Amino acid sequence: MHSLPVLVLNSGSSSIKFAVYEAGDGARTQLLEGTADGIGTDQGQFWIKDAVGKKLTDETPALPTRAEAFALVEQALRGGAFPAVEVPELGAIGHRMVSGGPTVVENQRITPELIDEMEKYTAFAPLHTPIAIYIMREALRLFPGVPNFVCLDSYFHRTIAPMAARMPIPEEYAAMGVRRYGAHGLSYESIVHQLQPRVPERLIVAHLGNGASISAIWRGASVDTSMGLTPTGGLISGTRTGDIDPGVLLFILRKIGEQKTGTAEAANELERVAAKRAGLLGVSGLSNDMRDLRQAIKAGDKEARLAVDQFTWTVKKWIGAFVAELGGVDMLVFTGGIGENDIDSRAEICAGLDALGIVLDAERNKVRGAAVISAEGSPAEVRVIPPAEELMIVNHVVRLMGSEAVGSRQ
């Protein structure tokens, strides 16, 4: 195959990340990457870096809505407005999407009909889906003729057991598509990809970033994962409750209801509480950022200590649950900003897990960038592996372009 310039678009609730790769014959080269961050504020951030990490532009524009943010991205990709930025003619675009809902399970070519279908399930991820849908429509409009593909985080978890997928709720709601979809699928997939051809049979991967989740993987396929219908479930994370007694949410909802009249308004406020103001931020009352919390702990802050202890305790409990589910563990992988960088979190999570076959080597754990951090003779290997989500998207796009080409020759 000759080389294919692929644009990767990855939007969050307040940011749009983009990167251009040159993909050809197994090689993947990043040509540039950039981010428009702080959507909804009058001082956002917009930067672009070249292949060696040199900043080509770095600005603080007002980004009142996603439209201004995506307009900047589009201008950058067209080159004119940012002369330093050279972008080859795009061959394909890959969009990251958290979940496709119950009907869109496979990664595939985006059509207007497919977007309409995914939009039906916006209520499942109101913080993530609307911006992703907007960007897909804009990309189809602005880059006519360039094939667009959706790459789902939920794709990797399509193999989870029905027992893990079904929520214990009445059938009428399950029939509306309410189930466990999981998230961070592209990250998990990329870890499995990086472990090939020696993927251990019983693998647990902890993706610990500002959003945190953990997955049980059997022979390379997801069998269970901590996030549920939305990324708010599962582990405690930066600003999210994780799994919680539903009675707590009902209590908060009723409290909110005393101030707000409309159901939708109250539900939106509850979502803000559970997904944006809870977790490490809620308990510490200080920050959702692990670096801030570690500093505060050094200064003797008790709430920061409690928040971090709660975080590592939940991760430990899920590891125990997944060891039980997998019948043992051959490898534990840490990934995500905290998983890759926070030595203390890794040590605290693994402390006392010897009985499960997980024995960390304290010295190896301290070496920055160390791949293997388990002790010699630890029954399970413990590794640190950075995720490569964008590369996974490029791989999916290349595969799907290939199958389209084959399809068109038939």
Ligand code: AMP
């Ligand atoms: P992510 O969402 O994967 O970018 O991860 C963000 C989280 O990783 C934040 O809580 C950061 O504080 C944390 N993090 C990043 N670098 C470090 C570091 N060197 N030490 C501790 N935590 C870190």
